[in-house]
Amino acid sequence: MKKIGVITSGGDAPGMNAALRAVVRNGIYKGIGIYAFQHGFQGLINKKFSPMQRGSVADIIQRGGTILQTARCEEFKTKEGRTKAAENLKELGISGLVIIGGDGSFRGGELIQKEHGIEVVGVPATIDNDIGGTDFCIGFDTAVNTVIDAVNKIRDTATSHERIFVVEIMGRERGFLALYAGLAAGAESILIPERPTSLKDICDKLEHGFKRGKKHSIIMVAEGVGGDFYTNRDLRKTPAFALSEAISDKLGHETRVIVLGHLQRGGAPSARDRILASRMGASAVDLLCEGKSGLMIGMVHEEMKATPLGEALAQEPQINEEILQLSHILSL
Ligand code: ADP
Numbered sequence: 373m374k375k376i377g378v379i380t381s382g383g384d385a386p387g388m389n390a391a392l393r394a395v396v397r398n399g400i401y402k403g404i405g406i407y408a409f410q411h412g413f414q415g416l417i418n419k420k421f422s423p424m425q426r427g428s429v430a431d432i433i434q435r436g437g438t439i440l441q442t443a444r445c446e447e448f449k450t451k452e453g454r455t456k457a458a459e460n461l462k463e464l465g466i467s468g469l470v471i472i473g474g475d476g477s478f479r480g481g482e483l484i485q486k487e488h489g490i491e492v493v494g495v496p497a498t499i500d501n502d503i504g505g506t507d508f509c510i511g512f513d514t515a516v517n518t519v520i521d522a523v524n525k526i527r528d529t530a531t532s533h534e535r536i537f538v539v540e541i542m543g544r545e546r547g548f549l550a551l552y553a554g555l556a557a558g559a560e561s562i563l564i565p566e567r568p569t570s571l572k573d574i575c576d577k578l579e580h581g582f583k584r585g586k587k588h589s590i591i592m593v594a595e596g597v598g599g600d601f602y603t604n605r606d607l608r609k610t611p612a613f614a615l616s617e618a619i620s621d622k623l624g625h626e627t628r629v630i631v632l633g634h635l636q637r638g639g640a641p642s643a644r645d646r647i648l649a650s651r652m653g654a655s656a657v658d659l660l661c662e663g664k665s666g667l668m669i670g671m672v673h674e675e676m677k678a679t680p681l682g683e684a685l686a687q688e689p690q691i692n693e694e695i696l697q698l699s700h701i702l703s704l
Contacts, residue, residue, distance in 0.1 A: 373491070373660055375405040375466040377421070380438040381412030381445075381473035381480070384637060385497040385511025387645035388438040391472045393429040394653025395495075400426055402661055407466055411441050412473070413448035413480055416457035421464075433646055436514075436639045442473070448480050451487070458488035467491055468660040472510075472653070474498040475685055478668060482681045491665035493656040494681055497649070499637055501548040504687025505679035506670025510652065512548065513644040515636050519553035522632055523590060527557075530588035530628075536578065536619060540612035540631040543594035549636070551691060554592040555699040561589070562699050563611070565596040566691050574601075574615070575622050580704070591615070651676055 378395045380388045392408065399406040406424040409415030422428065432439055447453035461469065468491040471481045481492040496503040499515035519541060530537045539559075541550040547564020554562035561577055563569050578589055597611045601618035609617075616627040641649065648671060655669045655676045667678040 373468050376468040376470060376660055377407045377409055377461055377466045378470040379409045379412050379415060380440045380442045381471055381477035383474060383498060384437050384442050385499050386436040386514040386639055387510035387641040387649040388472050388497050389432040389435050390641055390646045390649035391495050391510055391653035393433055394650045395470050395657055396424045396429045397426055398654040398657045408440055411443040413445040413457060414443045416460060417447055417453055419460045434640050454484050454487060458484055458490055461490055470495060470656045472497050475503055478681050478685055485666050491660060493659050493665055494668035495652045495656050496668060499549060500543055500546055502546040502689050504689055505668050505684030507672055510645055510649045514639055514642045515549055516553045517642050518636055518639050520557045523557035526630055534587045536589045536625055536627040538591045538593055538612045538616045538627060538629050540593050540595055540610055542636050544596040547594040550592045550594040551695060555695055559590045559592040560703045561591045563593045563597045565594055568599050571601040571618050
């Protein structure tokens with residue numbers, strides 16, 4: 373292999389730049405030409421690219437977001453769009469492609485390999501941490517730290533005013549971020565989509581805490597949570613607002629809502645994410661150089677491990693029961 377393309381695609385995540393840096397520098401170290409395309413798959417279709425030098429990725433290891441920019445590309449979901457992208461790559465003599473992104477991007481990658489023989493390796497980057505074949509995705513650790521930092525500040529006010537704070541965390545289908553950040557921030561309750569909780573259970577736990585002298589409570593709610601705290605009038609509200617009102621109605625306590633939103637996606641990557649991204653980016657290039665593709669690089673038990681893209685996509689990432697149980701026990 374002489375030339376490799378690289379894109380960042382889908383939702384951005386802190387550490388994407390560190391992964392790009394590792395792809396470029398390990399590629400150049402191995403004597404391979406690295407071509408970075410802008411705006412994800414759209415850049416492959418529009419031929420928006422730059423040949424990379426070692427200096428092209430200087431001073432980016434500490435930057436959040438992605439210098440290549442990312443995009444959702446509807447055209448790539450069509451056969452014609454993928455054909456155009458593959459033809460452009462072939463015209464440039466590029467036979468391998470590293471995709472730094474989430475599961476949607478990997479589905480696209482799997483198709484361009486199957487249909488056109490472009491050799492693809494995926495590097496998982498998403499703060500949702502919801503991809504199979506890896507224990508952790510790039511960006512997750514930074515997001516956990518960002519949430520903890522926010523909750524520390526919220527706790528100061530919660531203690532001073534003896535209030536219940538309901539904090540809404542990103543995670544439409546999976547509650548990894550709410551769970552890990554909730555455990556690390558010492559949240560009193562953690563609600564995740566995988567485990568619906570009843571309003572009664574939440575209120576019983578709050579009352580139990582107040583009886584033993586707790587002055588405040590932090591409830592972490594993943595945005596995809598459902599439950600019996602939703603009434604008809606609540607259907608257009610986010611779960612945090614619906615839950616907050618339901619608690620106030622039932623217990624008569626004052627509650628406040630904080631929706632952390634997109635601030636969870638930004639910021640300088642943590643040390644852990646920079647190291648993970650550096651290892652994954654370099655490993656992706658190693659795999660392509662060894663003639664291996666159709667894979668996603670992951671970290672399993674702290675080791676780099678490649679899994680076929682289809683297998684990684686078919687896996688349902690599971691919530692760690694031990695952590696879930698522990699967070700409950702420690703917050704009683
Ligand atoms: P993420 O990679 O973060 O999961 P998306 O799901 O938005 O983000 O996917 C990013 C891009 O990947 C899409 O805009 C599209 O170009 C491409 N993509 C997603 N799903 C498919 C699919 N089933 N077939 C082809 N391309 C896809």
